[in-house]
Amino acid sequence: xxxxxxxxxxxxxxxxxxxxxxxxxxxxxxxxxxxxxxxxxxxxxxxxxxxxxxxxxxxxxxxxxxxxxxxxxxxxxxxxxxxxxxxxxxxxxxxxxxxxxxxxxxxxxxxxx
Amino acid sequence: xxxxxxxxxxxxxxxxxxxxxxxxxxxxxxxxxxxxxxxxxxxxxxxxxxxxxxxxxxxxxxxxxxxxxxxxxxxxxxxxxxxxxxxxxxxxxxxxxxxxxxxxxxxxxxxxxxx
Numbered sequence: 001x002x003x004x005x006x007x008x009x010x011x012x013x014x015x016x017x018x019x020x021x022x023x024x025x026x027x028x029x030x031x032x033x034x035x036x037x038x039x040x041x042x043x044x045x046x047x048x049x050x051x052x053x054x055x056x057x058x059x060x061x062x063x064x065x066x067x068x069x070x071x072x073x074x075x076x077x078x079x080x081x082x083x084x085x086x087x088x089x090x091x092x093x094x095x096x097x098x099x100x101x102x103x104x105x106x107x108x109x110x111x112x113x
Numbered sequence: 114x115x116x117x118x119x120x121x122x123x124x125x126x127x128x129x130x131x132x133x134x135x136x137x138x139x140x141x142x143x144x145x146x147x148x149x150x151x152x153x154x155x156x157x158x159x160x161x162x163x164x165x166x167x168x169x170x171x172x173x174x175x176x177x178x179x180x181x182x183x184x185x186x187x188x189x190x191x192x193x194x195x196x197x198x199x200x201x202x203x204x205x206x207x208x209x210x211x212x213x214x215x216x217x218x219x220x221x222x223x224x225x226x227x228x
Contacts, residue, residue: 034216034217036219041221042221042222043117043203043205043219043220043221043222044156044203044219045219046216046217046218046219049216089155089156091156100146100158100161100169100171101146101148101156101158101205101217102158103148103155103156103157103158104155105153105154105155106155
């Protein structure tokens with residue numbers, strides 16, 4: 001049972017344009033969401049997070065939007081840069097369950113010149 | 114501040130053998146979690162240790178076990194290895210795993226290949 005879903009396994013975006021990565025979840029107990037970026041042969045790197053009490057969180061070129069009623073979140077990268085090419089994982093947790101993160105299967109972003 | 118370190122980085126084992134992986138968290142971090150990454154499955158939570166106690170456990174068989182030492186370093190053990198255990202094993206640390214430490218910081222992983 002995949003509680004966190006990233007339905008697009010890959011995405012290609014031109015440099016300078018906006019990248020939008022999507023994530024859906026089914027567990028209504030999730031109340032904290034995170035995005036991680038992963039390069040080959042490295043562990044995931046924390047990017048940005050959002051609590052369920054917010055609907056938007058921004059950090060530089062990265063913005064995460066949360067739509068609780070739709071159980072949907074998205075990561076916007078503006079402007080996209082070639083160095084952003086990586087696999088992006090969405091993760092969710094119930095803050096009452098300590099450190100267990102439930103991850104999506106990832107979206108591979110390719111930023112082209 | 115040094116990041117999360119994992120040893121070894123690569124490992125090849127034979128079916129039926131056992132293996133022990135090691136993780137050193139970021140200094141000051143007391144929570145260590147372990148994840149298994151396989152193609153198409155994303156990252157699957159194995160277990161979490163906090164102050165030498167297992168605090169949370171995922172849906173993996175008992176062949177997968179772990180422990181944490183007083184200095185927060187953690188080890189993961191897999192006994193009676195199966196071909197399907199071939200994966201990237203990732204360790205992540207966070208301050209406490211609670212409100213002030215939701216963000217987890219990952220090590221580079223140990224690539225285990227079972228033949």
